[in-house]
Amino acid sequence: MKKKLQISFPHLGNYYIPIERLLKAIFPGHTILPPPPITVRTLELGSRYSPDFVCAPFKFNLGNYLEALEKGANLLLQTGTGCRFGYYGELQEQILRDLGWDFQFICFSRQEARPWLVYQTLHRLGSPLNPAQFLYQLGLTLAAIRLLDQLEYFLRYNIGFQTEPGSGERLHQELLMALKKVDSFGQLHQIKSHFTKAFYNLPLKRPEKYYRVGLVGDLYTLMEPFSNFYLEKELANKGIAVSRIMNISFLLFGKNTKKSLLSSADYLKYNPGANGADSVAQSHFYAAKGFDGVIHIKSFGCVPELNATPSLQSLSRDWKMPILHLSFDSHTSEAGIQTRLEAFTDMIELRRQRTEDGRQSGLGFAPQNIEAKTNYPNP
Amino acid sequence: MKIGLPQGLLYHRYQVLWQVFLRELGFEVISSPPTNPAILARGMADAISECCLPAKICLGHVQSLLGNCDYILLPRFDNTGPDREFCERCRGIYDVARHTYREAPLVDYNLQAKGGPGEKQAFLDLAGTLGQSHWASRRAYKAARAAQEDFTEQKIRDQEQLLHERGLKILLAGQPYLCHDPYITGPIRRLVKEEGGRILYSDYFPLAACRQASQDLSPRLYWTLNQEILGAILLNRRNLSGAILLTAYPCSANALANEMALRKIKDLPMIHLVLDGLEGEAGLETRIESFMDLLQGARN
Numbered sequence: 001m002k003k004k005l006q007i008s009f010p011h012l013g014n015y016y017i018p019i020e021r022l023l024k025a026i027f028p029g030h031t032i033l034p035p036p037p038i039t040v041r042t043l044e045l046g047s048r049y050s051p052d053f054v055c056a057p058f059k060f061n062l063g064n065y066l067e068a069l070e071k072g073a074n075l076l077l078q079t080g081t082g083c084r085f086g087y088y089g090e091l092q093e094q095i096l097r098d099l100g101w102d103f104q105f106i107c108f109s110r111q112e113a114r115p116w117l118v119y120q121t122l123h124r125l126g127s128p129l130n131p132a133q134f135l136y137q138l139g140l141t142l143a144a145i146r147l148l149d150q151l152e153y154f155l156r157y158n159i160g161f162q163t164e165p166g167s168g169e170r171l172h173q174e175l176l177m178a179l180k181k182v183d184s185f186g187q188l189h190q191i192k193s194h195f196t197k198a199f200y201n202l203p204l205k206r207p208e209k210y211y212r213v214g215l216v217g218d219l220y221t222l223m224e225p226f227s228n229f230y231l232e233k234e235l236a237n238k239g240i241a242v243s244r245i246m247n248i249s250f251l252l253f254g255k256n257t258k259k260s261l262l263s264s265a266d267y268l269k270y271n272p273g274a275n276g277a278d279s280v281a282q283s284h285f286y287a288a289k290g291f292d293g294v295i296h297i298k299s300f301g302c303v304p305e306l307n308a309t310p311s312l313q314s315l316s317r318d319w320k321m322p323i324l325h326l327s328f329d330s331h332t333s334e335a336g337i338q339t340r341l342e343a344f345t346d347m348i349e350l351r352r353q354r355t356e357d358g359r360q361s362g363l364g365f366a367p368q369n370i371e372a373k374t375n376y377p378n379p
Numbered sequence: 380m381k382i383g384l385p386q387g388l389l390y391h392r393y394q395v396l397w398q399v400f401l402r403e404l405g406f407e408v409i410s411s412p413p414t415n416p417a418i419l420a421r422g423m424a425d426a427i428s429e430c431c432l433p434a435k436i437c438l439g440h441v442q443s444l445l446g447n448c449d450y451i452l453l454p455r456f457d458n459t460g461p462d463r464e465f466c467e468r469c470r471g472i473y474d475v476a477r478h479t480y481r482e483a484p485l486v487d488y489n490l491q492a493k494g495g496p497g498e499k500q501a502f503l504d505l506a507g508t509l510g511q512s513h514w515a516s517r518r519a520y521k522a523a524r525a526a527q528e529d530f531t532e533q534k535i536r537d538q539e540q541l542l543h544e545r546g547l548k549i550l551l552a553g554q555p556y557l558c559h560d561p562y563i564t565g566p567i568r569r570l571v572k573e574e575g576g577r578i579l580y581s582d583y584f585p586l587a588a589c590r591q592a593s594q595d596l597s598p599r600l601y602w603t604l605n606q607e608i609l610g611a612i613l614l615n616r617r618n619l620s621g622a623i624l625l626t627a628y629p630c631s632a633n634a635l636a637n638e639m640a641l642r643k644i645k646d647l648p649m650i651h652l653v654l655d656g657l658e659g660e661a662g663l664e665t666r667i668e669s670f671m672d673l674l675q676g677a678r679n
Contacts, residue, residue: 051635051638053634054634083631084467087599087601087635090597090598090599091639094639094642095642110601267478268474269473269474269487270455270470270471270489271457271470272470272471272474276467300429300629301631303471303631304471306475307467307468307472307475308471308474309427310474310475310477310479311474311478313478327429
């Protein structure tokens with residue numbers, strides 16, 4: 001009899017729910033142990049054992065692993081592609097082993113991330129599923145993630161205008177609870193029709209004039225709200241419609257670096273790595289849609305995003321659209337971010353007033369005949 | 380026509396290739412001056428503050444060439460094969476420079492063996508952009524490649540000899556743009572020599588063997604420059620007295636790969652120096668002196 005597995009994985013926003021469900025289906029009889037929610041302690045633990053100037057996601061992941069190991073996890077999962085993320089697993093395993101923990105570490109990074117190899121590895125670990133069942137569960141999880149992303153995209157754009165405070169959040173929690181239990185496409189379909197209706201019927205009161213802000217940047221800082229001090233919530237509280245194209249569905253189904261390079265126009269000639277090209281293409285998209293501003297967030301020292309930054313600055317100058325660059329690290333103070341955010345929102349309000357005054361004189365308007373060629377969903 | 384080469388990033392690795400290629404095609408070639416405080420200050424002012432030191436220096440070099448030549452050659456380095464990638468910084472430097480200095484007359488080629496044209500085709504395209512014929516550029520590329528290989532082989536032979544001589548042999552383990560930069564590592568080299576040590580460079584070894592050897596230490600490592608550094612340490616650690624691991628602040632690849640080296644290589648004395656271009660020489664002196672004393676003590 002094999003030892004009972006206690007499987008854990010790092011956090012990323014709300015995605016622990018579909019992932020936990022998938023692992024439960026793949027390993028029936030074993031324990032799935034999502035790490036405790038990220039707290040300040042997680043980050044402290046992670047930073048203590050991380051190399052000096054590694055990016056913040058590494059520290060968060062390591063903190064998650066340490067807290068999961070404390071709870072008794074004995075199998076840790078990691079993935080990895082692009083930039084530094086592809087090398088995370090190997091070093092994290094080494095650091096944890098040097099600390100004296102005993103565990104199994106499975107890393108699906110780069111070449112190992114192919115579905116057949118993943119299946120073989122999981123089978124070796126004791127999963128009783130056959131390939132067809134495995135594919136079914138994988139497809140179901142992807143569909144669930146897609147639904148979650150779609151509804152969150154809607155919510156992000158509208159939650160700032162809810163008439164009854166907290167109603168959107170409550171609905172979101174209900175959705176997460178429902179997704180926890182789903183185990184067939186039929187159920188998922190029911191959830192989808194129920195919640196789509198519920199979300200679209202959310203009582204909203206949108207003023208005639210409202211501000212729209214796009215979020216671009218590196219994937220972890222965008223998707224893990226703890227690492228960006230709940231920036232989206234902060235913006236929604238100010239009554240701003242927030243749009244964010246980046247999510248897991250985008251990474252899996254929508255990401256196409258060649259298209260992104262094309263639609264980032266002349267701002268990028270080559271792929272700067274990871275999501276740099278997407279950041280520029282999405283900012284270009286927001287500029288063409290007439291958004292009031294873009295917030296570019298990244299973890300400290302994220303090279304692909306730093307490569308994209310000069311292009312974003314040029315784009316901001318040419319289209320006369322303000323872009324706020326924020327960098328997050330374990331030392332970043334929340335008060336500093338809030339001050340900058342307030343200054344930014346004040347600025348977009350001022351700018352809107354000025355462009356409305358200056359419309360006749362042709363001041364501050366981007367060329368309207370240029371349409372960004374993208375296949376992003378309409379906000 | 381005059382073409383300028385900025386002495387930043389991989390200049391120290393490919394300089395012969397670039398110079399011979401462009402001279403064979405009949406261009407006049409100038410290099411930016413060796414890194415000096417003015418160039419560093421310029422780069423620090425123009426780059427985003429979070430950028431790594433080599434990128435800032437490279438931008439400083441590009442700036443120093445503005446107005447002195449007709450074109451500036453700033454290639455983009457992606458990979459030299461599967462799992463032999465350059466860091467994200469080398470991939471993005473062309474676009475960064477293009478938008479930092481929007482008036483700069485930059486020309487580039489794209490070194491991308493996997494998913495791209497490969498080095499030879501990239502050079503032919505470059506020559507095409509500069510208005511040269513296909514056959515002339517083929518000839519020039521052939522000559523340039525031969526000259527570059529002669530140059531590296533000579534360096535490898537010299538260092539091989541040094542490796543088997545007696546004395547305190549210190550390996551300077553870092554990317555070519557750190558090891559060979561006179562401003563960043565000049566003081567380190569001088570201090571080691573003053574203490575009676577001899578300097579070896581991690582990129583003057585047979586690089587293919589080094590990359591292969593690094594797989595034993597870290598099978599998933601995919602940055603080719605880091606593979607070479609780790610491999611050079613692994614293959615030659617019996618013949619070395621010590622190694623100085625160099626990391627520029629805040630280098631993305633070295634932050635991880637050097638951490639791995641320090642955790643896994645236990646049988647060679649190593650120090651890890653983090654360079655940000657602002658450190659005083661006094662601090663450096665103390666660390667290198669004590670390191671050299673330690674090595675001397677171990678020998679006696």
